[in-house]
Amino acid sequence: MSTTKTLTLAKAINEGMRRSLETDPKVLLMGEDIGALGGVFRVTDGLQKDFGEDRVVDTPLAESGILGTAIGLALRGYRPVCEIQFDGFIFPAYDQITTQLAKMRYRSGGKLEVPVVVRVPFGGGIGAVEHHSESPEALFAHTAGLRVVSPSTPQDAFTMIQEAIASPDPVLFFEPKGRYWEKGEVDLGGRGEGARVLDRARVLRAGTDLTLVAYGPTVATALRAAAAAEQEGRSVEVVDLRSISPLDTATVVESVRRTGRCVVVHEAPSYLGAGAEVAARVTEECFYSLESPVLRVGGFHTPYPVAKIEHDYLPSLDRVLDAVDRAFAY
Amino acid sequence: MTDHDARSGASTPPDLPDLAGGPDDAPLIQLVTPAGARVTTPETDPYRERVAHLDAAALRGLYRDMVLTRRFDDEATALQRQGELGLFAQAKGQEAAQIGSGRALAAQDYVFPSYREHGVSHVRGIDTVDRLRLFRGVDHGGWDPTVHNVHLYTLVIGSHALHATGYAMGVQRDGLVGTGDPDRDTAVVAYFGDGATSQGDVNEALVFAAVNNAPVVFFCQNNQWAISEPTTKQTRVPLYRRGGGFGVPSVRVDGNDVLACYAVTAEALERARTGGGPTFVEAFTYRMGAHTTSDDPTRYRSRAQEDYWRRRDPIDRVEALLRAEGDWDDAYAAEVEAEAEALGERLRTETRALAAPPSQTMFENVYGTPHAVVETERAWFADYEESFAADDASGAHQEVAR
Numbered sequence: 001m002s003t004t005k006t007l008t009l010a011k012a013i014n015e016g017m018r019r020s021l022e023t024d025p026k027v028l029l030m031g032e033d034i035g036a037l038g039g040v041f042r043v044t045d046g047l048q049k050d051f052g053e054d055r056v057v058d059t060p061l062a063e064s065g066i067l068g069t070a071i072g073l074a075l076r077g078y079r080p081v082c083e084i085q086f087d088g089f090i091f092p093a094y095d096q097i098t099t100q101l102a103k104m105r106y107r108s109g110g111k112l113e114v115p116v117v118v119r120v121p122f123g124g125g126i127g128a129v130e131h132h133s134e135s136p137e138a139l140f141a142h143t144a145g146l147r148v149v150s151p152s153t154p155q156d157a158f159t160m161i162q163e164a165i166a167s168p169d170p171v172l173f174f175e176p177k178g179r180y181w182e183k184g185e186v187d188l189g190g191r192g193e194g195a196r197v198l199d200r201a202r203v204l205r206a207g208t209d210l211t212l213v214a215y216g217p218t219v220a221t222a223l224r225a226a227a228a229a230e231q232e233g234r235s236v237e238v239v240d241l242r243s244i245s246p247l248d249t250a251t252v253v254e255s256v257r258r259t260g261r262c263v264v265v266h267e268a269p270s271y272l273g274a275g276a277e278v279a280a281r282v283t284e285e286c287f288y289s290l291e292s293p294v295l296r297v298g299g300f301h302t303p304y305p306v307a308k309i310e311h312d313y314l315p316s317l318d319r320v321l322d323a324v325d326r327a328f329a330y
Numbered sequence: 331m332t333d334h335d336a337r338s339g340a341s342t343p344p345d346l347p348d349l350a351g352g353p354d355d356a357p358l359i360q361l362v363t364p365a366g367a368r369v370t371t372p373e374t375d376p377y378r379e380r381v382a383h384l385d386a387a388a389l390r391g392l393y394r395d396m397v398l399t400r401r402f403d404d405e406a407t408a409l410q411r412q413g414e415l416g417l418f419a420q421a422k423g424q425e426a427a428q429i430g431s432g433r434a435l436a437a438q439d440y441v442f443p444s445y446r447e448h449g450v451s452h453v454r455g456i457d458t459v460d461r462l463r464l465f466r467g468v469d470h471g472g473w474d475p476t477v478h479n480v481h482l483y484t485l486v487i488g489s490h491a492l493h494a495t496g497y498a499m500g501v502q503r504d505g506l507v508g509t510g511d512p513d514r515d516t517a518v519v520a521y522f523g524d525g526a527t528s529q530g531d532v533n534e535a536l537v538f539a540a541v542n543n544a545p546v547v548f549f550c551q552n553n554q555w556a557i558s559e560p561t562t563k564q565t566r567v568p569l570y571r572r573g574g575g576f577g578v579p580s581v582r583v584d585g586n587d588v589l590a591c592y593a594v595t596a597e598a599l600e601r602a603r604t605g606g607g608p609t610f611v612e613a614f615t616y617r618m619g620a621h622t623t624s625d626d627p628t629r630y631r632s633r634a635q636e637d638y639w640r641r642r643d644p645i646d647r648v649e650a651l652l653r654a655e656g657d658w659d660d661a662y663a664a665e666v667e668a669e670a671e672a673l674g675e676r677l678r679t680e681t682r683a684l685a686a687p688p689s690q691t692m693f694e695n696v697y698g699t700p701h702a703v704v705e706t707e708r709a710w711f712a713d714y715e716e717s718f719a720a721d722d723a724s725g726a727h728q729e730v731a732r
Contacts, residue, residue: 028503054503060541065492065534072496075481078503096531099486100493107470108482110695144696144704168698199702246702 031083088131102145150216176217207237366650423618426644430591488529494520508605525556573610585615
């Protein structure tokens with residue numbers, strides 16, 4: 001019997017959390033407005049009604065408090081899944097995440113475990129006000145002890161949230177909020193593909209001339225760019241990283257050794273972003289295969305701009321294609 | 331001023347706020363005066379009941395705990411001066427607050443210490459040498475928290491108040507509050523200082539604890555100094571009043587009175603275990619030593635103030651009580667002294683023997699499951715180290731050395 005359904009990315013995360021709540025009594029959801037309201041994006045819709053206020057917890061409006069108490073709950077054997085309402089609101093919890101959560105296993109010599117998941121709706125393109133469209137993932141990927149991932153499809157969202165919750169390590173789970181309402185087929189039969197996908201990049205579209213590397217919200221942009229490039233006779237491969245920490249370098253390197261060109265796309269500023277790390281590693285490991293330097297398409301080194309001009313800040317289809325053109329110009 | 335003048339413990343020390351607070355403040359709970367006399371005022375009745383079972387032998391046990399904690403402190407300070415520790419933070423002067431509160435704990439209770447809770451570590455059975463691993467730089471922790479129910483020392487001020495609160499929320503979900511079984515009902519204690527009360531995390535912890543009615547005791551040792559800043563830089567009101575605004579019952583206790591600290595903690599723990607929720611305790615004490623071995627208190631506080639508090643040493647008060655009640659035992663005191671000597675000798679010998687861990691261990695326990703970046707770097711470092719061994723074997727290293 002088929003268990004495949006068409007779900008939005010938001011609903012796929014909801015279904016994934018429901019599975020985790022059902023299968024592990026130690027799983028808790030914590031966050032602001034996640035109960036009766038179902039979260040400002042409705043990702044936790046209906047879960048408090050079904051699992052009760054002790055397992056789907058409306059917290060005080062204090063992000064450091066959410067993370068700090070989640071760490072305490074994890075030390076007591078629970079698996080808290082914290083929702084940060086918007087990307088730009090995570091910074092009050094930054095100290096607890098980087099100073100405490102990331103280092104607890106290490107400083108205890110492996111005697112303590114803090115399997116906390118931090119869900120962060122991130123990215124722009126939704127016409128929001130200040131602090132509601134940011135992409136701070138590199139800040140967390142730079143901190144050892146954290147895993148940093150971002151799903152790009154409903155199927156991955158369903159699978160990866162369950163794997164994140166089951167992980168013994170803290171996971172920053174960046175949800176592309178601009179893609180929350182995009183639909184896709186989801187196999188609800190289990191965690192999906194079977195083998196762990198949380199930190200495995202995958203080739204979403206095969207190509208021979210250039211590798212486009214993306215994750216989260218820019219994967220769809222990359223796929224559109226690959227389709228457009230095909231019209232011009234260029235065969236573009238698309239790699240969805242899924243994970244920024246760790247980085248599945250092997251999948252990217254294998255691809256670039258075949259294509260000889262690489263462009264990395266993300267919404268976060270290019271400067272010191274995940275793309276810089278990809279570029280450095282590809283350069284080290286694919287040097288003799290490269291036909292052109294690794295190029296990056298990302299946000300600028302400015303604060304996130306006002307909504308009316310955000311389309312010129314974000315890595316649009318045109319800017320990605322422009323980078324593809326430049327890569328072929330060498 | 332003589333010791334007898336300080337009988338009430340409420341006279342004003344030089345340069346610092348009055349212990350008694352203002353006319354609107356709650357009384358400072360005291361059960362034994364600095365001169366060693368029992369306080370028998372009616373408002374102390376409920377607290378005296380909580381220590382009524384502590385007989386002369388138990389009091390001598392508290393004296394022993396405090397003396398051993400003091401010796402640990404002195405020896406560790408000396409080891410730092412000899413270059414054996416990178417840093418040390420003394421508990422000196424706070425033994426009554428730590429031993430009194432620590433001895434009120436049940437085995438199943440869980441403690442989140444700051445970094446100078448050596449007296450609490452002592453009563454929870456954490457080995458003296460293990461307590462110095464962090465300060466020697468051979469470990470970031472030093473003991474297994476799950477064995478002693480004592481979390482690792484937290485160095486960033488106030489962060490662990492939230493961990494304690496979250497842990498207490500877990501205890502609630504485990505159904506271990508208000509069962510009526512004193513061997514199962516569980517409380518959590520967060521230890522922090524006066525400076526920490528200014529931190530957002532401590533205030534957020536009070537919010538979370540209050541709205542969840544969490545079984546947690548916030549035990550604030552107001553030692554009057556946050557490195558060089560007096561409490562007047564942290565607050566305009568006595569610190570115990572911080573709890574009230576959050577709806578958390580609060581109490582002020584003479585932090586140099588081990589029996590009073592035991593009593594107020596026992597009361598707070600009972601409230602937590604029986605479902606009464608959190609309590610904020612302000613234990614008014616004094617940091618007799620420096621903040622750490624890197625600090626120089628002569629730059630910011632007077633000798634007169636230190637002398638004032640030296641005359642109120644919490645260990646002297648227990649001795650005075652035992653003598654006043656005819657329970658002082660010279661032979662027992664000599665035994666404790668011998669035990670302290672042995673502790674010091676073991677600490678000197680075994681701390682020096684704590685070796686640096688192999689460098690490769692830096693890659694361990696970063697993650698619970700393999701992480702590609704760490705594994706790649708671990709392998710690179712192993713190869714790098716190996717290359718020196720190969721050089722040595724080929725004689726190349728000696729060539730360079732010449």
